[in-house]
Amino acid sequence: MNHGTWDRIRVVQYGCGKMGRVIMRYLMDKGAQIVGAIDMDESIVDKDIGEIAGLKQMTGVKVRRDPDTVLDNCDADIAVLTLQSFLHDMHKPILECATRGVNVITTSEEALFPWTTSPEITNQLDALAKDMGCTIVGSGMQDVFWVNLPACIAGGVHSIAEIDGAVSYNVEDYGIALAKAHGVGLSAEEFERDIAHSQSVPSYVWNSNEALCMKLGLSVEQMKQKAVPVFADHDVHSETVGETIHKGKAIGMNAVVTTVTHQGIVVETQCIGKIYEEGEGDLCDFTIHGEPDVRFSVRKPDTVAHTCATIVNRIPDVLAAPAGFVTMDKLPCARYLPYPMFINMQ
């Protein structure tokens, strides 16, 4: 590579749904070069990303269905994967990138800190990424707001007994995969059977609690999770699942994750994901109980925009990180990118 010139970071957008489209616009704003776009949705396949992402110009880059063909026919620095929440579902697409030595950043919530929830997949991907010299990172809203924000505030605290958090998001803002994982449309019995006692599916705050503990230098002694359904008290139409959720069926859930550490500090986070009513907004509230107590909150954070912005702002950190599956607690805080050109100076 010629070190005497500027170069743009080359990105494959893998997943061109709601998040992928915002991310592509942000990437173009920051001067990245989108070299490929992958999605299976027939309504957008073969369309120009300029059209689907609402850019002011056509780019010549078309959404294509086949990941192998796209990844084999460009030289990408990084792929942005906006596909599924859980690592089991992300295994194949991450493999497709990592076997080619392409760095990965993903909105997969489990990927934020998957070492204990999917240790086999994570270890395998970590070893592969090290062999191929590429880096895999999970990020999004949680990176900045659920992990780095409380960790930042904790830097001004002398002693901590407990950290309590409450975060929420509107299930309607995401894809159908997320809605299903939140039990949307299930009856009380179905929720009880499929979701309530499942420890196999970690809440997003399971992974973010673990990342926060790592960031704070704490070691986890015990993790507990309970899923409390939130039921519709009247019929609610869901755009995302494309049907009406009848009164009495679940419109989402509150996952309460309690993390007990060997240092005696407890981290308990409520993660409320449901179909919002008119006027409701996202929550991001934390209290640190300690010396001194601190309460801080973000008012109705725009979770989609923050997730997409964090993903884009994180790209330089991913490119600078060592090879492997590198969780965000190992990276510096995500930084605002003040410049219009998004330069690869490696």
Add this chain to the structure above:
Amino acid sequence: MNHGTWDRIRVVQYGCGKMGRVIMRYLMDKGAQIVGAIDMDESIVDKDIGEIAGLKQMTGVKVRRDPDTVLDNCDADIAVLTLQSFLHDMHKPILECATRGVNVITTSEEALFPWTTSPEITNQLDALAKDMGCTIVGSGMQDVFWVNLPACIAGGVHSIAEIDGAVSYNVEDYGIALAKAHGVGLSAEEFERDIAHSQSVPSYVWNSNEALCMKLGLSVEQMKQKAVPVFADHDVHSETVGETIHKGKAIGMNAVVTTVTHQGIVVETQCIGKIYEEGEGDLCDFTIHGEPDVRFSVRKPDTVAHTCATIVNRIPDVLAAPAGFVTMDKLPCARYLPYPMFINMQ
């Protein structure tokens, strides 16, 4: 040094007033070794720091009046200076430490980022510290809450037009000098004549705005400061000045610092210092106007405790930093120290 054993960080506490006493307690909690204590206040000179800091034991370490004697008779890793706000007043005590190669961390608000408000002193201290192989850092509440907190949130934002902040403190918590400097008791005419147009003394947010811009990768084009009086709307008794401030007279002021950057982003922070009414608490509110907008706040932060905790948490960063006058924007975010032993593993 023996790398095969743990060692405690050795600290001189320089200034044993309100802040110094809390810091000494925090230092002892974290397992630091206090090797000297300096203060000119006759009421505490020759007293054991265990007594004045409210520790559960006497330490044998006494508060002494003469800095040279204390600094010459111990081998300190770092001195914690809790003395004055402005670098002009801190020049001599920092010199006393730096000429001996002792690292310095200070609550001096100007020291947070003094490169443009006191460039000659800062450059001289920087050169000296590099010669002596020690590091000088300014920190406190502002480090975590006025700089790293908004910078952390900005890591989840795509584009920023303006950052607006409002922070406050109670003039009654400090001395009469601060109350007078804030115009307490002045009429509108007197405030206009004596305080409103003075640019000679930077507001604390002048320095923190500059540090925030550095942290965000922005370059400052213009700094503006105005002092807006806050008037009593009924008679208010001030313990600090020992008199009643009548309705219509100033109970403090709001210093508004506007920082315009070459990148077009404006940072405007209000620093409100006034006599609080019943039930009022400190403010720490920020809004980032951009994509997306974000509003976040800390509810009635305990400014004294946060300042002292941040100073102690910062010590490992100071010891790990390169030599020189290193402003906190060059350091990683302050981190919570989870362990009871505060170990020097250098």
